[in-house]
Amino acid sequence: MTLPPDPLADGLLAFEQALRAGTTTSRSATEAYLARIEALNSGLGAYRYEAAEAALADADRVDRALTSGRDPGPLAGLPIAIKDLFVVDGMPTGAGTDLDVSDIVGYTEGPLVRRLRDLGCVFLGKTRTVEFALGIAGVSSPHGTPRNPCDGDVVRIPGGSSSGSAVAAAAGLCAFAIGSDTGGSVRVPAALCGTTGIKPSQGHWSADGAFPLVRHLDTPGLLMRDPHDAALVAAAIDGITPTAIRLDRTTFAVPRDYFLDGLEPAVERAFERALEALRMRGASIREMNVLSGARNRESYFPAVLGASAVAVLGRERYAASRHLVDPVIRRRIDAGLEVTGDAILSLEWERQTTMAEAAHQLTDVDAILTPTAAITAPPLSDFDDAEIAYRHAVDLSRNSQPGNYLGLCGASVPVHRSDELPVGLQIMAAPNTDHALYGLVASIGEAISHAG
Template identity: 35%
Template sequence: MNNLISQSIAALATTSRRALMDAILPHAERATAVFTRLYPAAARASAAYADAMRVAGVQLPPLAGLPVSVKDLTDIAGETTMAGSTVLGGMPPAAADAPAVRRLRGAGAALIGKTNMTEFAFSGVGLNPHYGTPPNPADDTAMRIPGGSSSGAAVSVASGLCVAALGSDTGGSIRIPAALCGIVGFKSTARRVPTAGTIPLSTTLDTVCAMTRSVNDCIYLDSVIADDPLTIPELALGQVRLAVPGTVMLDALEPHVATSFSAALTSLSRAGAQLVDAPFSLLAEAAELNRFSGAEAYSWHRGLLAAHEDQYDFRVAKRIRMGSALSAADYIDLHRKRRDWIARMERELGAFDALLMPTVPIVAPPIAYLEASEDAFFKANALLLRNPSTINLLDGCAISLPCHAPGTLPVGLMIAGPAMSDAKVLAIARAAEAALRQ
C-alpha cells in the first residue's frame, strides 16, 4: 500500500491540493482495474481552485480540492452509468448528477474518477470479468479479492489515491470491502441519503454511503451527502452497553478473524465498555427473510436479461434469475414478515447501545481461487454477505473499522444499531477506534 494519502481529511488542511493531485494521478492511471473512468483535467482544476481560494484567505470546506472517487453505479451528468457492466453501453447519458454527487461537488470535492465494481452491485466478492478485478492492496504477496460490490471504491481509498469513496451498500457493499481492505466504511440508515440517480439493486435495501480512512472522516462524509447532518455526541466507552450476538454472527470464523475479534473485545472492555454475550436468537430468521435483492433486481433486469444475458457476468445473471421464483403474493408477505421481524429485533436491541460482531467471518481469499471455482465463489459470497446483510434487513446502520494487528491481513469490527441510531453508532465507533489504536 502506498502512502500518497495516509492522513485524515483534517490533517491535510494545509496540504497543497494541486501538488497532491499531481502526485496521485499518475498512480491512479496505473492502478489495475480500480477505475473505469478518470477525470484528470477536472480534478486538477478543482485542486488548483481550492489552493487559490485558500491563498486568498477564503474559508473553504475541509473536502475542497481533495480527491474523492465515485462508484460507477451513480450518475454523473453527461455520462452513461455502466454499473460495472457492458450491457448498458447503449443507454443515454445521465441528465444530471445524482444528489450525493451534487453534494460532494458542493463541498468542493475533486472527483477523480468512477470506480470499478461488481456488475450491477450483486456480489460481495468484487470480481468483474468485464473490467478486471482490482487486487486488494493489503497484501503484496498474493492477489486477493477486494470485496464488493464497491471494490474499486475501497481500493482507491486503501491505496492512498482518495480521501473518500462514494459507494452503495445493499447487503454489505461498503462494509465488506472496507473490512477486507483495512479501512472504515459506514452504512447509514438508508432513508437518510437519497438513492436517486443510482442504478438500483434492491429498492428496499439500497443505501448510498461512503468509506474513508477514519471514523471522523466517515462522519464528515455523511454530513455532506445526507439530507440532515448529525450531531455526534462525545461518548466514553464506559457509558455504553454492547451486545455480542451469539446466533449466526460468530459462526464459521476463520482463526485470524476470531483472534482479531477477541482481541478487539478485550481492548474495548479494558477501555470501560460493558460487553454482554447475548443470544439474539431472532437472527436465525434473517436468512429466510433476506430475499428482496433477487426479486427486485429481476424486476429491473428481466428485459435486459431476455435480450442480452450473454453480456452479463454469468454469476450475476444466475443470482438475478433466482429472483424470478418469488411470486407477487410472497413478495408482499415478505415485506409484512420483515416489518414484524424488525419490530421484534428493535425490542431486543432496546437493552443495548449497539451490537458488536466481525464484519465478515473470513479474510480476503485469493482472486484466482474464486475465479476458478463457481462453488468456491458462491460459498465465499454467502459468508461475506451474512453478517452485514442482516443490518440492511433490519433497516439499521453500521460501521466497519479495522481491528487486526499491524502487519496482518485486515479484519473488520462491525458496530451496528437499529434505524436512525446513526449518531450513537458513530459516537461509539469513534471511541472504539481510539481504544483499538492504543
C-alpha cells in the same frame, strides 16, 4: 517514478489545516493522487474511469475560493472517488455491466454527489463495481475484479460490490471513496481491504442518481482508511459537528450464536482482541441471544435480489441481453424470474415484523458488535471452483445482510494487526441513530489503534 506520499497520511484535520494555512493546495493533493493512480491502478484495477483534467480544474477552483476568502467547508479540496453506480457530470455511468443502463440511472447527479461537490470535494474518477452491484466477493467478469492491496504476494478478492472504492481507499488512491450497501457492499470490502466503511440508515443519504439494486435497501456509504477521519467526513456530509462517545458510558451486545458460528481463527482472534480493548476502556459488553430475524436473510435476499434486478432491468431487456451478463450474476437474476409477487409480499411482511422486534432488542444497548465477515479475503483463484465460491459468498454476507434486512445503520472498523490479513469489527445500531454511530466509529477506532 517516485511514488508521492498519500496527502492524507497525517489525517484529515492535518490536511485541512495545511490547506487553509497555505502550506498545501488542493491541486498538489490532486496531482499526488493522480500520480499514485497512474503508478498503481494498472496493477490494482480500482478505477474504471479517471477524470484527471476535470479533477485538476475542480482543485484549482477550490484553491481560488480559499485564496479569495470563500471556504467551501470541512471537506474542501479533498480528492475523492465515486463508485460507478452514481451519476457524476462529465463521466460515464456503467454499473459494472456491458448493458446500456443509461435510461435507468439517468443523467442527473443525485443529492449525495451534489452535496459532496458543494462541500468542495474533487472527483478523481469512477471506481469499479460488481455488475449491477450484485456480488459480495467483488469478482466480476465484465469490467474486471480489482486486486486487494492487503497482500503483495497472493491475489485476493477485495469484497464487493464496492470493490474498486475499497481498493482505492485502502491503497491511498483517494482521500475517501463513495460506495453503496444493499447487503454489505460497503462494510464487507472495507473489512477485507482493511479500511473503515460506514453504511448509514436506509434513506439517510439519498440513493437517487444511482443505479438501483433493491430500492428499499440500497444505501450510499463511504470508505476511508482512518475511522476518526471517516466519522468526520460522514458528519460533514450531514452538516453536523461529530460528538465524541465515551466508551465507559456505552453498552454493547454480542450475539454469541449465528454471527460467531464457524469463524476463521484469525477473525475470531481479532474480534476477541477488539472486545477486550473496549472493555479496557470501560465499555460494558453483554451477551445476547441471536438478533431477531437475522436468519431470515437466508430466504429473503436470494429471492429479493434477483427479482429486483429483473424489475429494474425489465424482462425484455434482460432476455435480449442476458448473454452479456457475468455467468454468476446471470444465475442470480435468472432465479428472480421465477419469484412470484405473493412470495415477495410475504417476505416483506415478515421483514417488517422482525424489524420491530430487533428495534426493541436495541433499546437498552448502544450497538451490537460482530465480526463484519466470517473469513478474511480468500485468494481470487478459489472462485474458479463454483462450490468453494458459494461457500465463501455465504461466509462473507452472513453477518452483514441482517443489518440491511433489519434497517439498521452500521459500520466496519479495522481491528487486525499490521502483520495480519484485514479483519473488520461490525457495529450495528438502531435505525436513525447515525450521528451516534459516527461517534462510536471514531471512539472504537481510537481504542483499537491504541490497544496495538
